[in-house]
Amino acid sequence: MDCAICWGPRVTPEPVLEVRDLRIRFGGVVDAVRGVSLDVRGGETHCLVGESGCGKSVTALAIMGLLGRGAVRSSARLAFRGTEMAGLSEREMAKLRGDKIAMIFQEPMTSLNPAFTIGSQMAEVFERHRGGGRRVALDRAAGLLGRVGVSAPGLRLAQYPHQLSGGLRQRVMIAMALMCDPELLIADEPTTALDVTVQAQILRLLVELQRDLGLAILLITHDLGVVARVAHRVSVMYAGEVVESAPATDLFAAPSHPYTRALLACVPVPGVVRRDQPLGSIPGTVPRMEPGFTGCAFRARCRYAMEVCADDVPLRLQGPDHRYLCQLVV
Amino acid sequence: MMAVRLRLGGTLLGAAIVLFVAVLAVFAPLLVPHDPFAQDLMGRLAPPMWLDGAQAGHPFGTDQLGRDYLSRLIYGARISMLIGTATVVTSGLIGITLGVLGGFFGGLVDDAVMFVITCRLSIPLVLVALAVVSLVGSSLTVVVLTLGLLLWDRFAVVSRTTTMQVRNLDFVSAARAAGCSRIYIMWHEVLPNIVHHLVVVATLEMALAILLEAALSFLGLGVPAPLPSWGLMISEAKDYMFFTPWVIEIPGVALFVLVLGINLLGDGLRDLLGATRDA
Amino acid sequence: MLTYLLRRFVLALLVIFTVLTISFALTRLSGDIAVAIAGPAASAEDVAVIRKTYGFDRPLPVQFVEWVRSAASGDLGRSYLYREPVSELIRDRLPVTLKLGFAALMVALLVAIPLGIVAAMREGSLVDRGVMLVALVGQAMPGFWLALLLIIQFGLRLQWLPIAGAEDWTGFVLPAIVLAFSAIPALMRLTRSGMIDALSSDYVRTARAKGLSRASIVMKHALRNAAMPVVAVSAVQLGALLGGSVVIEAVFALHGVGFLAWESISKNDFPVVQAVVLFLAVIYIALTLIADLFNAVLDPRLRAA
Numbered sequence: 001m002d003c004a005i006c007w008g009p010r011v012t013p014e015p016v017l018e019v020r021d022l023r024i025r026f027g028g029v030v031d032a033v034r035g036v037s038l039d040v041r042g043g044e045t046h047c048l049v050g051e052s053g054c055g056k057s058v059t060a061l062a063i064m065g066l067l068g069r070g071a072v073r074s075s076a077r078l079a080f081r082g083t084e085m086a087g088l089s090e091r092e093m094a095k096l097r098g099d100k101i102a103m104i105f106q107e108p109m110t111s112l113n114p115a116f117t118i119g120s121q122m123a124e125v126f127e128r129h130r131g132g133g134r135r136v137a138l139d140r141a142a143g144l145l146g147r148v149g150v151s152a153p154g155l156r157l158a159q160y161p162h163q164l165s166g167g168l169r170q171r172v173m174i175a176m177a178l179m180c181d182p183e184l185l186i187a188d189e190p191t192t193a194l195d196v197t198v199q200a201q202i203l204r205l206l207v208e209l210q211r212d213l214g215l216a217i218l219l220i221t222h223d224l225g226v227v228a229r230v231a232h233r234v235s236v237m238y239a240g241e242v243v244e245s246a247p248a249t250d251l252f253a254a255p256s257h258p259y260t261r262a263l264l265a266c267v268p269v270p271g272v273v274r275r276d277q278p279l280g281s282i283p284g285t286v287p288r289m290e291p292g293f294t295g296c297a298f299r300a301r302c303r304y305a306m307e308v309c310a311d312d313v314p315l316r317l318q319g320p321d322h323r324y325l326c327q328l329v330v
Numbered sequence: 331m332m333a334v335r336l337r338l339g340g341t342l343l344g345a346a347i348v349l350f351v352a353v354l355a356v357f358a359p360l361l362v363p364h365d366p367f368a369q370d371l372m373g374r375l376a377p378p379m380w381l382d383g384a385q386a387g388h389p390f391g392t393d394q395l396g397r398d399y400l401s402r403l404i405y406g407a408r409i410s411m412l413i414g415t416a417t418v419v420t421s422g423l424i425g426i427t428l429g430v431l432g433g434f435f436g437g438l439v440d441d442a443v444m445f446v447i448t449c450r451l452s453i454p455l456v457l458v459a460l461a462v463v464s465l466v467g468s469s470l471t472v473v474v475l476t477l478g479l480l481l482w483d484r485f486a487v488v489s490r491t492t493t494m495q496v497r498n499l500d501f502v503s504a505a506r507a508a509g510c511s512r513i514y515i516m517w518h519e520v521l522p523n524i525v526h527h528l529v530v531v532a533t534l535e536m537a538l539a540i541l542l543e544a545a546l547s548f549l550g551l552g553v554p555a556p557l558p559s560w561g562l563m564i565s566e567a568k569d570y571m572f573f574t575p576w577v578i579e580i581p582g583v584a585l586f587v588l589v590l591g592i593n594l595l596g597d598g599l600r601d602l603l604g605a606t607r608d609a
Numbered sequence: 610m611l612t613y614l615l616r617r618f619v620l621a622l623l624v625i626f627t628v629l630t631i632s633f634a635l636t637r638l639s640g641d642i643a644v645a646i647a648g649p650a651a652s653a654e655d656v657a658v659i660r661k662t663y664g665f666d667r668p669l670p671v672q673f674v675e676w677v678r679s680a681a682s683g684d685l686g687r688s689y690l691y692r693e694p695v696s697e698l699i700r701d702r703l704p705v706t707l708k709l710g711f712a713a714l715m716v717a718l719l720v721a722i723p724l725g726i727v728a729a730m731r732e733g734s735l736v737d738r739g740v741m742l743v744a745l746v747g748q749a750m751p752g753f754w755l756a757l758l759l760i761i762q763f764g765l766r767l768q769w770l771p772i773a774g775a776e777d778w779t780g781f782v783l784p785a786i787v788l789a790f791s792a793i794p795a796l797m798r799l800t801r802s803g804m805i806d807a808l809s810s811d812y813v814r815t816a817r818a819k820g821l822s823r824a825s826i827v828m829k830h831a832l833r834n835a836a837m838p839v840v841a842v843s844a845v846q847l848g849a850l851l852g853g854s855v856v857i858e859a860v861f862a863l864h865g866v867g868f869l870a871w872e873s874i875s876k877n878d879f880p881v882v883q884a885v886v887l888f889l890a891v892i893y894i895a896l897t898l899i900a901d902l903f904n905a906v907l908d909p910r911l912r913a914a
C-alpha cells in the first residue's frame with residue numbers, strides 16, 4: 001500500500017490556500033465553524049477529518065464562497081495564492097472557481113444537472129474559462145474521463161446523468177473539476193459513494209494527478225484509512241474547530257488531543273488503520289454550537305474532562321508543526 | 331422580518347374582509363337602508379356620495395331603475411356568500427369522498443377515481459355550467475348545484491394525494507392492525523389528518539365559485555333578476571358604464587375585494603396549517 | 610415511453626367517449642328537447658313535426674348510438690339555427706378563438722415567467738412579495754369586469770383600441786390581456802416555486818462552483834429544470850383559456866367558438882352546444898398529451914422511460 005512518504009514531498013513552501021480564523025454562523029443561531037485555520041501547499045494533500053456535522057462541508061463551501069443565504073462568514077484571512085478572497089466580488093470569485101479552484105461535492109447523485117448531457121456540462125467549464133470552442137472542450141473532457149477510469153468516454157459524453165451509476169457520476173464530477181487544470185482541488189468525501197475498489201482507483205488517480213500537476217488538495221473525509229494512505233497533513237475538526245493539526249505521520253505517531261486519540265483508539269497498531277472502522281464510534285454526538293459557547297466543546301464526551309475545560313482552551317505545540325487545542329499537556 | 335409581518339398582515343386583512351362580508355350577508359335585512367327591490371324611476375342613476383349631485387339617503391347612489399345601490403350590494407353579499415359556501419359544501423362532499431377512496435384503497439379504485447378526475451378536467455367548465463343553467467332554468471339552487479357538481483376536482487386531487495401520504499403512517503397502520511373497519515379508519519384517522527389541506531382548498535374553491543357565479547350571472551345565465559347578484563348588477567348596469575362608470579365599479583370592487591380577502595385568508599391558513607400549496 | 614404513450618392514448622379515447630356521453634346527456638337535461646327548440650309560441654303540431662324531423666321520437670339509446678357513431682365519423686350534426694353542419698360552423702369560428710387563446714398564453718408567459726424568476730431570485734424580499742401580490746390580484750380579478758374597465762379606459766375614453774369585434778389585430782389586444790390575467794397567477798407561482806427549488810439545488814451549486822456566469826446559472830441551469838412543469842401547465846392553461854374564452858368573446862363580441870357556444874346556448878341550438886363541448890374537451894385532451902410529449906423532450910429522464 002502507498003503511504004504518504006513514498007511519493008516524496010514536492011511540496012512548495014508557499015501555501016496555495018491560507019485560512020485564518022474562519023467563522024460561519026447560520027441564521028444567527030448556529031455556530032457551524034468557530035475559528036478554523038489551515039494551510040494547503042502546492043503538491044500537498046491536506047485531510048480534514050471529523051464526525052458528521054462537525055462543519056467540514058461548510059468550511060469547504062465557505063472557502064469556495066458558495067455558502068447559501070442565511071450564512072454569515074468572517075475570517076482574518078482567506079487567501080488563494082496570496083490574494084485575499086474575502087473582498088472579491090462575485091464576478092471575480094467566479095473567475096477563480098472552476099478554473100484555479102475546483103470542488104468535488106459530497107453528493108454525486110444530485111450534483112449534476114439532470115437536463116444536460118455529461119459532455120455539455122463538462123465542456124462549459126472549459127469554454128467559460130479557456131474559450132476555444134466546444135470541439136476542443138469535448139476532446140479534453142473525453143481525455144479526462146478516460147483518465148478517471150471511465151470506459152467509452154465518447155459515449156458517456158452524449159449521455160445524461162440519470163443514465164450513469166453513482167460511481168460514474170462521481171468520476172464525472174472529478175473529471176469536470178480537472179477540466180481547467182486547477183491549482184487547488186477541494187474534494188468533499190469524493191469516495192464515500194463508491195465501493196472499495198473504485199475508491200482505491202480514485203484515490204490513486206488523485207495521487208497521480210497531484211504528482212503530475214503539483215495540485216494542492218483539501219480532502220474531506222470520514223475515513224481514517226483514506227487519511228493514512230494519502231494525507232501529508234491532517235486537521236481534525238470537532239464542533240466547528242480544528243482541535244488538532246499535524247503532519248500525517250506525526251498525528252498517527254503521537255495523537256495529542258483526546259478526541260484524536262479516541263478516534264484512533266480503534267487502531268491496534270499505531271499507523272495501521274482498519275478500513276472498516278469509521279469515525280464516530282465515540283459515545284455521544286457532536287453538540288450543536290450556539291453563539292456564546294466557551295470552553296472545550298469536547299468536554300462532555302471527554303474521559304479527561306476537568307473543571308478548567310469550561311475555560312478558554314489554550315493552543316499547545318507538540319512539535320514545530322503539530323498543534324492541538326486542549327488543557328492537557330501531553 | 332418585513333416579509334413575515336406582511337404575510338401576517340395579509341392574513342388578518344383577509345380574515346377581516348371575509349368576516350365583514352359574512353356579517354353583511356347574515357344580517358342583510360337588518361342593515362339595508364332601503365328595500366333593495368324598490369324601484370324609483372324618478373331617482374335613477376343617482377351618483378354615490380363621493381361624487382357631485384349625490385342624493386341624501388343613497389350613499390352608493392341608485393341603479394338604472396332607481397334601486398338603492400348600497401342595499402343591493404349588501405343583499406349581493408348574501409348571494410355571493412351563499413353560493414360560495416353551498417358550492418364548497420357540495421363539491422367538497424363529492425371531491426373528498428372520491429379522493430379519500432382513491433388514495434386509501436389504491437389499485438383499481440384509484441384508477442377509477444383518476445379517470446373520473448381526468449374526465450372532469452377535460453370538460454370545459456364555464457361552457458357546461460352555462461349550458462346546464464340554460465337548459466334546467468336559472469335559479470339560485472341550480473347555480474349552486476351546477477357549480478358544486480363541477481368544482482370538486484381540486485378537492486379530489488388534494489385529498490387523494492394527502493390520503494396516500496397519511497395511509498402509510500404508523501397510527502393508520504396501527505388502527506388497521508387493531509382491526510378497525512376501513513370506514514372507521516378513513517373517518518377517524520385519515521380525514522382529521524388531511525383536513526388542514528382541505529381547508530385551504532375550500533378557500534380556493536369558494537373564491538372560484540363566487541367568481542364563476544358572477545360570470546354566469548353577467549352572461550344572463552346565473553342568478554335570475556331581480557336578485558342583486560354582483561355579477562348581474564354589473565351586467566344590468568353596463569349599458570350606462572360610459573357616463574356613470576361607478577355603476578360597474580362599485581359591484582366589481584365588492585367582488586374583487588371579497589375574492590381577494592378569501593384568497594389572502596387561504597394563503598395565510600396554508601402557512602399557518604402547514605398545508606401544501608397545491609397538488 | 611412507447612407503452613406509456615399508448616396507455617395515455619387509450620385513456621384519452623376513454624375520456625373522449627365519456628365526454629361524448631356527458632354532452633349527449635347534457636342536451637337531454639331540459640326534459641322535452643323538441644318543446645325547447647320549437648319555442649314558447651309553437652303549437653302541439655309544430656312540436657310533433659320537430660320531434661319527427663330530428664328523430665327525437667326514437668328511443669334514447671338509439672339516439673345516443675347515432676350521436677356517437679356520427680361524431681366518430683366527424684359529423685357533429687347540423688345547427689338548428691344556421692342550418693349548416695356544426696363542424697363547418699366551428700371551423701369558421703375557430704381561427705378567432707385560437708388567435709385569442711395563443712395571444713393570451715403568450716402575454717401570460719411573457720409576464721409570468723420573468724416575474725416568477727425575479728421573485729425566486731429574491732425570495733422573501735419586497736420584490737418577491739410584490740410579485741405574489743400581483744398573483745393574488747390576478748386571481749381575484751373577475752375577467753368580465755376587468756374587460757369592462759379596459760373598454761371604458763382604452764376603448765371609450767382614450768379610443769386607442771376597438772371595443773368589439775376583430776377586424777384586425779388591434780381587436781385582440783384587450784381580450785388577450787384580459788384572458789391572460791386568468792392564467793398569470795398559476796404560471797407565475799409555478800415558475801417561482803420551480804425556480805426556488807432549482808436555485809437551491811445541488812446542481813446549481815455545481816454550476817456556481819464551475820464559475821459560470823450568473824446568466825448561465827439562472828437562465829440555463831435553473832430555468833431549464835424549472836421550465837418542465839411550466840410547459841406542462843401552459844398546455845393545460847391553453848385548454849382552460851380556450852374554454853374560458855366564452856365570457857371574454859361574449860364581452861368583446863368576438864365571433865369565435867366561445868361566442869358561437871354562448872349564442873347557441875341562449876338560443877337552444879343543442880347540436881352546436883353539444884359539439885363545442887366535445888370539441889373543447891378533445892382539444893384539452895390533445896393538449897395534455899402534447900404537454901407530456903414536450904416534457905419528455907425537455908426531461909431526458911422521461912425520454913428513456
Ligand SMILES: Nc1ncnc2c1ncn2[C@@H]1O[C@H](COP(=O)(O)OP(=O)(O)OP(=O)(O)O)[C@@H](O)[C@H]1O
Nearest residue numbers: 026030032051052053054055056057058059068106
Ligand atoms: N444551511 C444551513 N443552515 C443551518 N445550519 C446548517 C446549514 N448547513 C449546515 N448547517 C449546520 O452546520 C453544521 C456542519 O455541517 P456540515 O455539512 O459542514 O457537516 P459535515 O462535517 O460536512 O458532516 P458530514 O460528514 O455529514 O458531511 C451542521 O451541524 C449543520 O446542522
Ligand SMILES: [Mg+2]
Nearest residue numbers: 056057058106
Ligand atoms: Mg459534509
